[in-house]
Amino acid sequence: MSKKLKLAIIGLGGIAQKAHLPGYAKMDNVELVAFCDIREERAKEIAAQYGVTQVYTDYKDVLNIEGLDAIDICTPNYLHSIIACEALEKGLNVFCEKPDAVSVEEAERMKAAAEKSGKTLMVMRNNRYRLTSQYLKKYISDGKMGDIYAARCGWVRRRGIPGRGGWFTTKAQSGGGPLIDLGVHMIDLAIWLMGNPRPVAVSGCTYNKFANSEDVADSKEARFGDRDANGTFDVEDLAMGFIRFDNGACMQIEFSWASNIEKEHLFVELRGSKAGSKFISTEDNQLKIFTEENGTLIDHVPQLDDGRGVPIHEANLRHFADVVLNGAEPMFVPQQGVDMIKILRAMYKSSEEGREIQL
Numbered sequence: 001m002s003k004k005l006k007l008a009i010i011g012l013g014g015i016a017q018k019a020h021l022p023g024y025a026k027m028d029n030v031e032l033v034a035f036c037d038i039r040e041e042r043a044k045e046i047a048a049q050y051g052v053t054q055v056y057t058d059y060k061d062v063l064n065i066e067g068l069d070a071i072d073i074c075t076p077n078y079l080h081s082i083i084a085c086e087a088l089e090k091g092l093n094v095f096c097e098k099p100d101a102v103s104v105e106e107a108e109r110m111k112a113a114a115e116k117s118g119k120t121l122m123v124m125r126n127n128r129y130r131l132t133s134q135y136l137k138k139y140i141s142d143g144k145m146g147d148i149y150a151a152r153c154g155w156v157r158r159r160g161i162p163g164r165g166g167w168f169t170t171k172a173q174s175g176g177g178p179l180i181d182l183g184v185h186m187i188d189l190a191i192w193l194m195g196n197p198r199p200v201a202v203s204g205c206t207y208n209k210f211a212n213s214e215d216v217a218d219s220k221e222a223r224f225g226d227r228d229a230n231g232t233f234d235v236e237d238l239a240m241g242f243i244r245f246d247n248g249a250c251m252q253i254e255f256s257w258a259s260n261i262e263k264e265h266l267f268v269e270l271r272g273s274k275a276g277s278k279f280i281s282t283e284d285n286q287l288k289i290f291t292e293e294n295g296t297l298i299d300h301v302p303q304l305d306d307g308r309g310v311p312i313h314e315a316n317l318r319h320f321a322d323v324v325l326n327g328a329e330p331m332f333v334p335q336q337g338v339d340m341i342k343i344l345r346a347m348y349k350s351s352e353e354g355r356e357i358q359l
Helices: 014-025 040-050 077-089 104-117 131-141 183-193 312-326 334-353
Strands: 005-010 030-036 054-056 070-073 093-096 121-123 148-156 199-207 238-245 250-256 265-272 276-280 286-293 296-300
Touching: 005 014, 005 312, 014 040, 014 312, 030 040, 040 054, 070 077, 070 312, 077 093, 077 104, 093 312, 104 121, 104 334, 121 312, 131 183, 131 265, 131 276, 131 286, 148 183, 183 250, 183 265, 183 334, 199 334, 238 334
Parallel strands: 005 030, 005 070, 030 054, 070 093, 093 121, 148 250
Antiparallel strands: 148 265, 199 238, 238 250, 265 276, 276 286, 286 296
């Protein structure tokens, strides 16, 4: 009988319930052994649904479970690095929801802890597992796009503020608004497709215009997070910026929870010397490739349906288990997390100081 990964989940909010737990439930090589949440009743209720008997309210107790192989962190952002480092120091493998951390120093501390322990540290990068992303990565690796020198990416909502007044909109706990919440997804996907060039400079602007607006939503994603009518909203609701890379490439970025646009959409566009590409959610998540053949401009539209494959969160979790159990080569390494947080923090600093920030 093959070995199973004995895993505990810390934090049982929306993302754990809607993405992580359904994924693990389909995996025969993972055994859920413990749940932890500061809300004991919620933890007990969810544990009963999944047949888990060990329930905790303090994550430190989880880290001392005998025979545990790994933890999955689904807590508010500011706790990601704290829990991850303690777990790695105890010899546990760690999977963590994005963002990696709320500061560059904390992201670097996570990387150092993983290297010292020799254990696996992986942070959610689920959009790499789209069928369209996998196809385009292979297309690029085959040299068909040539030199990718420019990109655009974003995720913008008309109204979709998660957990207004709760930890999502409280900077001390989240580290920021849509830039750190949504930005990780599309910036990572674009950089990964480009071959992971190193960011060297960032400039941008952030705005807070909807903190006191009516709490309406047209985005299903606004369901995440617990709301607090008397809580804080001290993060941005819109961020726009520009990234330069060490190979001369550049990227435009835009992320919002609320802005007066037609409707919510996410997108990644790449410009290469041989071909370009566009992926946009408002066109049925369709991938389009723009190139030239035999003196004629050609548009390729691969017949791919992201909804047909393994759900992308589940695919990422399956990869983590494969890395830990079977030694598969990880698609994500901690340095990519450090570079991501450097970009995000530099964007905030650029907005505050009104200048480009060198990394």
